[in-house]
Amino acid sequence: MKMKLIVTRRVKPLRYGGVVIPLLSLIIGVVISQLILWAVGVPPELFYGTMAGSFIAPEMLRPFVLLTILGAALLVAFIGAVWNIGAEGQIIWGMIVAAYIGVFVAAHSIKVPLSELPKYESMPGAQVLDATYGVVSVVLWNPVLAGLVMILAAAAVGAVWAAISGALRAYLEIDEVASTLIMNYIAYYSLNQLATGPMRGLSVQAAQFGRTDALNDALRFPRLPIPGTTVTTVEVILAVIAFVGVWFMLKYTSFGLRLKILGSNPNALKAAGVDTRKYITLALTLSGLIAGTVGAALFAGDYFFLGKIDNIVSPPTQNMGYTAILVAWLAMLDIRAIPISAYIIAGLMQSGATLQANLGTMAGLSGMISGAAITYTLIGFVLLTFSVLRVLTEYRIRFVRGGPK
Amino acid sequence: MSEAQTKTSVFTQNPNSSNEVVLEAKNIVKRFPGVVALDHVSFNVRKGEILALLGENGAGKSTLVKILYGVYVPDEGEIAVEGRRVFITSPLEAIKLGISMVSQVPQIIGSLTVAENIILGLSKYGMISKISRVKEFIREESKRTGIEVDPDIEVWKLSYTQKQLVELLRSVILGAKVIMLDEAITFLPIQEKRRFYEFLRRFVGQGGSAILITHKIPEALEAADRITVLRRGKVVGTVDAKKTTLDQVRKMMFGERSSEITYERLPPSKPTEEVVVDVEDLWVLGAHGEYAVKGVTLEVRAGEVYGIAGVAGNGQLELIQSVIGLRKPVKGSVRVKLNSKPIDVSKVGIGKIRSIGVGYIPDEPLKFGVSMENNIEENLAMLPSITNGIIRWGRIKKLAESLIKDFDIKTPSSKTKVKLLSGGNLMKVLVSRELMVSKKLLVAYNPTRALDEVTAIMVRKRIKEKALNEKLAVLMASEDLDEVLQVSDKIAVMNSGKIVRVFNAQEAKREEIEKLMVM
Ligand SMILES: Nc1ncnc2c1ncn2[C@@H]1O[C@H](COP(=O)(O)OP(=O)(O)O)[C@@H](O)[C@H]1O
Ligand SMILES: [Mg+2]
Numbered sequence: 001m002k003m004k005l006i007v008t009r010r011v012k013p014l015r016y017g018g019v020v021i022p023l024l025s026l027i028i029g030v031v032i033s034q035l036i037l038w039a040v041g042v043p044p045e046l047f048y049g050t051m052a053g054s055f056i057a058p059e060m061l062r063p064f065v066l067l068t069i070l071g072a073a074l075l076v077a078f079i080g081a082v083w084n085i086g087a088e089g090q091i092i093w094g095m096i097v098a099a100y101i102g103v104f105v106a107a108h109s110i111k112v113p114l115s116e117l118p119k120y121e122s123m124p125g126a127q128v129l130d131a132t133y134g135v136v137s138v139v140l141w142n143p144v145l146a147g148l149v150m151i152l153a154a155a156a157v158g159a160v161w162a163a164i165s166g167a168l169r170a171y172l173e174i175d176e177v178a179s180t181l182i183m184n185y186i187a188y189y190s191l192n193q194l195a196t197g198p199m200r201g202l203s204v205q206a207a208q209f210g211r212t213d214a215l216n217d218a219l220r221f222p223r224l225p226i227p228g229t230t231v232t233t234v235e236v237i238l239a240v241i242a243f244v245g246v247w248f249m250l251k252y253t254s255f256g257l258r259l260k261i262l263g264s265n266p267n268a269l270k271a272a273g274v275d276t277r278k279y280i281t282l283a284l285t286l287s288g289l290i291a292g293t294v295g296a297a298l299f300a301g302d303y304f305f306l307g308k309i310d311n312i313v314s315p316p317t318q319n320m321g322y323t324a325i326l327v328a329w330l331a332m333l334d335i336r337a338i339p340i341s342a343y344i345i346a347g348l349m350q351s352g353a354t355l356q357a358n359l360g361t362m363a364g365l366s367g368m369i370s371g372a373a374i375t376y377t378l379i380g381f382v383l384l385t386f387s388v389l390r391v392l393t394e395y396r397i398r399f400v401r402g403g404p405k
Numbered sequence: 406m407s408e409a410q411t412k413t414s415v416f417t418q419n420p421n422s423s424n425e426v427v428l429e430a431k432n433i434v435k436r437f438p439g440v441v442a443l444d445h446v447s448f449n450v451r452k453g454e455i456l457a458l459l460g461e462n463g464a465g466k467s468t469l470v471k472i473l474y475g476v477y478v479p480d481e482g483e484i485a486v487e488g489r490r491v492f493i494t495s496p497l498e499a500i501k502l503g504i505s506m507v508s509q510v511p512q513i514i515g516s517l518t519v520a521e522n523i524i525l526g527l528s529k530y531g532m533i534s535k536i537s538r539v540k541e542f543i544r545e546e547s548k549r550t551g552i553e554v555d556p557d558i559e560v561w562k563l564s565y566t567q568k569q570l571v572e573l574l575r576s577v578i579l580g581a582k583v584i585m586l587d588e589a590i591t592f593l594p595i596q597e598k599r600r601f602y603e604f605l606r607r608f609v610g611q612g613g614s615a616i617l618i619t620h621k622i623p624e625a626l627e628a629a630d631r632i633t634v635l636r637r638g639k640v641v642g643t644v645d646a647k648k649t650t651l652d653q654v655r656k657m658m659f660g661e662r663s664s665e666i667t668y669e670r671l672p673p674s675k676p677t678e679e680v681v682v683d684v685e686d687l688w689v690l691g692a693h694g695e696y697a698v699k700g701v702t703l704e705v706r707a708g709e710v711y712g713i714a715g716v717a718g719n720g721q722l723e724l725i726q727s728v729i730g731l732r733k734p735v736k737g738s739v740r741v742k743l744n745s746k747p748i749d750v751s752k753v754g755i756g757k758i759r760s761i762g763v764g765y766i767p768d769e770p771l772k773f774g775v776s777m778e779n780n781i782e783e784n785l786a787m788l789p790s791i792t793n794g795i796i797r798w799g800r801i802k803k804l805a806e807s808l809i810k811d812f813d814i815k816t817p818s819s820k821t822k823v824k825l826l827s828g829g830n831l832m833k834v835l836v837s838r839e840l841m842v843s844k845k846l847l848v849a850y851n852p853t854r855a856l857d858e859v860t861a862i863m864v865r866k867r868i869k870e871k872a873l874n875e876k877l878a879v880l881m882a883s884e885d886l887d888e889v890l891q892v893s894d895k896i897a898v899m900n901s902g903k904i905v906r907v908f909n910a911q912e913a914k915r916e917e918i919e920k921l922m923v924m
Contacts, residue, residue: 254792261787264778271731271773272788273759
């Protein structure tokens with residue numbers, strides 16, 4: 001005798017489930033997390049106080065904006081039932097080309113005799129990167145043009161990187177989940193090779209730590225004038241474009257419509273004369289294109305240089321390429337829900353970090369539990385609740401005893 | 406049951422059909438947004454009978470049986486089982502009361518074996534049976550019906566016919582008193598339908614009852630004991646199947662419009678010399694790796710309807726699929742000439758010709774014809790020949806509305822998901838769309854299956870008109886010989902992967918074709 005777990009889809013899904021389920025999950029997940037953290041010693045007042053504060057903290061603006069872009073990027077693929085797990089790699093390649101353009105093309109580093117340094121200090125467009133070695137960065141391009149090219153190039157290379165997996169899936173039937181995932185690690189490795197090799201900078205830090213020279217101040221993306229946030233105007237614009245663009249595409253273009261049908265009924269699409277293999281490839285390409293732009297934003301808005309990844313679990317993407325999978329999933333692949341779900345996830349991430357800090361300053365419990373652990377507890381329970389609710393509302397589950405084969 | 410009983414009950418009316426009512430519906434009302442699907446419907450089913458439920462597309466047949474099966478709850482009215490009032494709010498309850506349903510789409514679970522599916526059903530309703538007994542039963546019934554089903558095979562490996570038999574067996578094992586078949590065998594070729602009718606005969610011979618929904622009146626006359634006719638949500642009447650006539654039932658179903666029904670040959674179209682489809686020595690593999698099409702050569706001219714007759718499974722499907730470019734031939738060529746330059750479909754595939762005005766009505770319309778999760782407008786817009794780039798929904802809406810009006814598609818709106826439409830209306834969405842996009846050529850497989858007679862004849866007339874007036878070339882295969890005879894200018898008979906003979910419509914004789922089909 002053997003047991004089988006049978007899951008079948010319900011005939012009628014829950015009404016308003018799209019709004020009710022994520023919100024309910026948030027509430028239940030937070031309460032469960034609180035109870036658990038309480039058991040290990042986190043005072044409830046501190047917990048709820050911090051949670052409330054975190055969801056309106058200016059610091060969460062940046063993860064919110066970036067997760068919105070990435071959520072939209074992944075949704076484009078997921079809606080066509082093409083599973084892009086490779087946003088990480090697409091972002092990394094975006095960073096690499098943005099760095100190349102920012103540090104080698106739109107500006108470049110030169111070594112000058114130390115005696116000439118004062119001349120450069122006062123020269124517009126020039127920035128002394130390293131006074132001991134005499135390394136100066138000189139801007140060659142108009143900053144707006146440079147920014148634009150960085151973003152477009154990052155988008156293009158993200159698209160190409162994703163298209164490889166897309167084509168493998170479409171034409172050779174190689175599972176894209178595995179290939180996109182593997183390509184993330186190839187991307188991390190490539191970054192390390194490039195940053196410590198051909199792209200290594202001239203400055204003392206670059207020589208020492210194996211990284212590129214820093215991006216010239218003039219080419220850095222300006223921050224939004226809101227105190228407490230590090231989000232850049234460029235990122236906000238990218239998020240708006242990604243959100244509106246994907247929404248428009250899905251609602252008003254034949255490409256978007258067919259992408260949705262690709263996810264639900266590829267056979268009908270084939271009989272309509274649509275080349276589904278092309279669509280599979282394009283879905284991943286477009287997904288990678290949007291994700292790639294985040295690479296430029298991270299480089300020119302946050303890190304300003306490309307450095308070797310010492311620990312593979314904490315790449316400069318901050319794992320947002322993976323976190324965005326949760327965003328897309330929590331939004332139930334509805335583009336309109338992407339910002340909401342990005343907001344929830346960003347708020348939870350922020351809560352974890354703030355809670356850790358507050359435990360130290362307010363309750364004298366510093367070092368008791370790490371911010372990441374709190375964040376994962378929160379996100380974990382919210383998503384767990386979400387999955388349970390979704391499965392309960394959308395599917396019927398039962399066990400069957402089957403006969404021996 | 407005695408031996409003698411089995412024999413008589415298989416082929417003739419059941420002498421035991423009593424007047425004892427097993428299932429009765431009284432004054433059932435069901436409204437959907439924008440339509441009254443059922444308007445005070447009353448009818449009953451007796452023990453030991455097959456009751457046919459007939460009505461044109463959208464008459465309310467499916468809604469009625471879905472109510473009896475607990476899928477919908479009626480707005481008004483009562484249901485009684487064996488004289489006792491019941492409230493059926495879910496299929497679970499229906500089955501406990503002995504009412505079961507088999508629909509067009511098999512519900513059994515693909516990843517389980519046949520026996521597991523049945524055991525699953527039993528355990529769900531708190532019934533227990535030995536797996537060996539279940540398997541024995543399946544083997545026995547499989548032998549009796551002549552439809553081979555191995556109880557240990559996984560369901561996804563079964564053909565549609567086999568799946569539908571499993572559905573029926575499942576109902577029987579679950580102790581059904583009344584089995585309702587909602588167009589459950591519509592998609593089957595007639596030989597296989599007969600096996601199912603014999604099965605049902607045996608079932609009612611043993612004291613069960615069946616409700617049979619079909620749109621083929623002759624089948625209802627042959628297989629059923631009584632016929633209840635629905636029209637626009639109302640019961641027109643119930644008649645004894647053996648005492649009524651085709652004409653009377655048609656009148657009940659369609660009223661005035663029954664006069665539109667004709668099986669006369671439609672006026673011939675006037676083909677030009679221009680060859681639109683040129684198939685040469687085509688060899689195509691079937692689903693199991695054997696040759697399904699063996700060296701077919703044919704030509705379809707502009708303005709000509711080329712009909713292929715044949716018993717299902719003789720290669721028509723594979724031929725049609727490779728002409729449209731969905732199946733790559735092993736040998737030979739398919740050339741389609743839409744403009745001046747012929748397109749080699751066997752090389753370039755379906756995309757090119759579909760985008761420049763070739764219509765296609767596929768086999769398995771629910772799988773290949775429409776996207777069930779999308780609404781009517783989206784099902785139009787998905788075609789590359791209708792939209793490319795930005796979708797102007799205003800324009801699509803107008804198109805959809807004109808098709809709805811033109812083909813009398815019963816739907817609350819053009820934004821209704823097609824899975825909510827009745828089977829016939831869904832088919833109308835597909836057929837009307839494909840006729841609209843056919844500029845030069847229409848390729849079709851069973852274009853009017855699932856349509857009621859009046860609608861089917863309307864569609865055939867439209868096809869013929871387009872051939873005549875717009876010089877449309879039509880390549881059509883149909884399992885319905887009446888249909889082939891009615892519309893075709895040329896009739897090819899296909900048997901075992903070969904075209905055994907081509908007739909000009911005027912010279913075609915039904916008997917001769919039938920002989921060639923089964924020879
Ligand atoms: N779930 C539904 N929502 C809205 N309208 C429906 C639904 N189901 C059926 N209808 C409408 O009710 C009418 C009867 O449909 P149905 O019972 O499916 O007809 P049929 O006799 O062809 O089986 C049709 O006009 C159909 O469009
Ligand atoms: Mg129906």
